[in-house]
Amino acid sequence: MIITLADVAKRAGVSRSAVSRTYTEGASVSDKTRSKVMKAAKELGYTPNIIARSLATSRTQLIGLVINNFHNPAFLEVLDQFTRLLQNRNLRPLLVNLSDNPDPADSVEMLRQYRVDAVIVASSTLPPACAAAFKQAGLPVVNVFGRYNPSPDVHVVGIDNRHAGSMAAEILLARRYKSLGFLGGPEKATSTQDRLRGFTDTLKTANLKPTAVVYAEHYSYDAGYKAMHKLMRNKRVDGLFCGDDVIGLGALSAAREAGVCVPDEMGIMGFNNMEMSAWHAFELSTISQPIADICGSAVDLVGSLLENPERSAETRLFPCALVERSTLRGMP
Amino acid sequence: MIITLADVAKRAGVSRSAVSRTYTEGASVSDKTRSKVMKAAKELGYTPNIIARSLATSRTQLIGLVINNFHNPAFLEVLDQFTRLLQNRNLRPLLVNLSDNPDPADSVEMLRQYRVDAVIVASSTLPPACAAAFKQAGLPVVNVFGRYNPSPDVHVVGIDNRHAGSMAAEILLARRYKSLGFLGGPEKATSTQDRLRGFTDTLKTANLKPTAVVYAEHYSYDAGYKAMHKLMRNKRVDGLFCGDDVIGLGALSAAREAGVCVPDEMGIMGFNNMEMSAWHAFELSTISQPIADICGSAVDLVGSLLENPERSAETRLFPCALVERSTLRGMP
DNA sequence: TTTTGATTTGCAACCGGTTGCAATGCTTTA
């Protein structure tokens, strides 16, 4: 029933090697042989077995794509980009959902069993140790949206979250907001910590401190809404930097509901420029990351790792940009 | 460098078969041998090579997951469910993005090359022919969110879109909206056609016809917003059924912006109950599909197909439910 | 102690490809 290379060889009247070679880029086959083989293959409906090839070449073309964030709509774009870009290079994403169980041990084992050629860990909330676990198992890893580390042990592609925090503080100050608050994502996420750090450092240079620091429990509207209520109960803030747009939208809704006039009484800025932020009901000013560039660069890096797995760990950081909408005052 | 089963066998002082058997569910090995093998494997850091196993058993545990909708946030939940459910059964999702190129031919070829055990086609917008293409290539297929077909050639798990359309019409009529409009998703999507059909049929039983039928070009807020403007320019409608929540939110925003009072002057209902619909800014009444049940059932079906690939094509339909929020009047 | 039957084990072939190497065929140059 299943057609193998031997069947094609017999039908074409050539050796198995000849068939194999016509399916191998740059192998030595004459045009005559090649066309005989192609003809026979067509007639029999032959499809080469990549599993068998992988066994022989110890290259699977499989890339582990590890994700734990199936809640933030921003990740759809990430997933879209990765699947497309990998497909274009003839690589196949083997998707791993790390939501249930943030301990990577099982996933490491599984991806090793499948002999994936490399792993992309795409998450800003997983601890750096997670990506490192894949590396220790001998798998080439790229950690996308991971933490910037001046002496990295793992390849990182993403943004400088600390700088992003600084940028937010500068933008708010430039618009003459005085009493600034930070409404972050989950406290343990390194991206949250880094953004807060940058935010605080920049305030310090102006002899200021954040008036309030609050964390949302998840990356969700409800969490942002709740955290904003908590913040407003305790402190008076006139400029707010939110750790993610989805949180920012919850916060914005809570503020408006409480009768706060945005952007005059309070400026609110988000992070990530997700689609919903542009909706008429919100028009949230935000900072955008160049998602497509980041993913593209990550896939390029994976490509180079396939050639040279031992390449020393590299960090690739991309700049963020302010997207002006209507929840911040204009510049003076 | 790489540890194989032969290395383990030598170290444990047993045959290769013995090692293989200790890693095979239900194979005949004595406890003594098994523990010798386990010990040796641990010491050497052995990980069985699933690629090699796949070649021998012609079972890869790989499931092709074909998706073309990386724009609708509702699909994140679908993806989350599938990855989790497959993982729980020790199956691995090989993700295929069909967005660029809706012609399935290449993907069919690729999934055949990897000898995936089955394929899940998850889309309400791909034509039925797409799922059928996988079937013709000899791959077991489950089409999730596909079209109901009384004599199906492919397994379908999803909802009865025609009935959903009827349901929408009944709900609007019961709330004494008189002049009903349909704002569908892309016209060529079978789900749109089926919902319109059900909607129209039910109106007919009340001697009515849709006052307006308009299609959004994509499943997006902007497309919904635009389509709603177009609709309002031409027709006067007081009850509107939208083909998807994301479209519905665009339409709702357009209506409110035009000064229409929702739900008194106009009732608007969406479809899919996505997260954003519950946000305070919208509170869109909508119809929800039981996503988790659908995905669960689809994965169960895949499980049975692995046992018996020739199982005759089956359709599994789940009921939808109205989610009352505030864009529809109450019952009289 | 011998026989019987069930369990456990190892041998060797196989899954479907790839690839180094030596042999063959062909063209080019002297």
Added chain:
DNA sequence: TAAAGCATTGCAACCGGTTGCAAATCAAAA
């Protein structure tokens, strides 16, 4: 026409597992 050089081909071993079959082991029954 013979020798040299290159491209093409086939052989056979290998990738890392699984599995049918027969032999070996073991415990229980006679």
